[in-house]
Amino acid sequence: MSNENKKQQKNLFLTESTIKKIDQLKKDRKLSSHGAVIEYLVDSYFANESSQNQALLTEIDAIMYQHLQRIFEPITEDLKRVRVTSNVIDRNTQMMLEFWNHYFIMTDAKQLGSTDKYKTVPFEEAEELIKDRIAHNRQKKIDRETKRTLSDNQDS
Numbered sequence: 001m002s003n004e005n006k007k008q009q010k011n012l013f014l015t016e017s018t019i020k021k022i023d024q025l026k027k028d029r030k031l032s033s034h035g036a037v038i039e040y041l042v043d044s045y046f047a048n049e050s051s052q053n054q055a056l057l058t059e060i061d062a063i064m065y066q067h068l069q070r071i072f073e074p075i076t077e078d079l080k081r082v083r084v085t086s087n088v089i090d091r092n093t094q095m096m097l098e099f100w101n102h103y104f105i106m107t108d109a110k111q112l113g114s115t116d117k118y119k120t121v122p123f124e125e126a127e128e129l130i131k132d133r134i135a136h137n138r139q140k141k142i143d144r145e146t147k148r149t150l151s152d153n154q155d156s
Helices: 016-026 034-106 121-156
Strands: none
Touching: 016 034
16 A cells, blocks of 8 residues: 555544534445545545636636737738738839839930939929828828727727
């Protein structure tokens, strides 16, 4: 018999109502002794404790999953928009490179007249147009975010 299974005598002081409950459990569970009842209660307690902990962990996992979904949903939508925008920009950039390469071939260009050296009036107008367009789109985004935040706060 291993030391873990070896029985040891313990003297316990119990109230009368606890003794009656132990006697009732002994009878109901057909256990051989008061010690067997106490062993049964201790084993039941730890088995129940473990299952309650597991249930609690499962519930916490579900709550965290829902919370993370609420956090990541807007981010996922923004990432989709960024991906689509990136694809459009990449396509347009590739087309522009092809057109410029064709232009340089057709005009037999020998050097690049870069904007560091010279900016034409139409180029400056294009820069200003793009700067204004970016500012306008940025303002629209801020307005959408403000509107979303206000509606979220009203829903709370």
